[in-house]
Amino acid sequence: MARVMTAFFLGILALGLAQNNAFVGVWEARYNDPNFGPTYVQMVFQPNGNYSQETRTQAGGYVYIPGRYRVVQQGVLRLDIDQRNVYPKEFCGPLGCNPIRYPDGETYYYRFPDRNTLVLQLASCPPGQCVITYRRTR
Structure with a gap:
């Protein structure tokens, strides 16, 4: 019985690793953010479960979010966010600087229409909204 359970759990672990492996690589997307205009985002998923997201806006904005996926x-x-290494940590305007409070993480619905396309929808958004389509670049 112990061997059967061990094989069962190893099978589940292998399935999880296989699912994660589809994410491994560098993914890029461009979209029009309603607040910031044309936006470029790069997601890097590593085989060890780490990820990083870099977002740049045409207006000069930049956000870096690393963590675990x-x-x-x-x-x-x-996507669990590594709060220690996010950038920027504060927003400064005419009234001074205020800390930026990032969530602990975000949950997405995902699908792979093909091996080089990843579609992510933020789970907290209504259906059809907050959808970004990424293309694998590496």
Whole structure:
């Protein structure tokens, strides 16, 4: 019985790793943000479960968010944010500087229409909104 359970859990682990491996690589997208205009985003998913996201806007904005990623279930991706290494840590305007409060993480619905296309939709948004289509570049 112990061997059967061990084989079962190893099979589940292998399935999880296979799902994560589809993410590994460099993904890029361009879209028009309603607040910031034309926006470029690059997501890098590493085989060890780390990810990083760099977002640049035409207006000169830049955000860097690193962390860990994991498939919660088929079609659901969780990105846990490493709060220590995000950038920027504060927003400065005419009234001074204020800390930026990033969430602990974000959950996305995902699908791969083909091996070089990744579609992510922020789970907290209504259906059809907050959808970004990425293309694998490496």
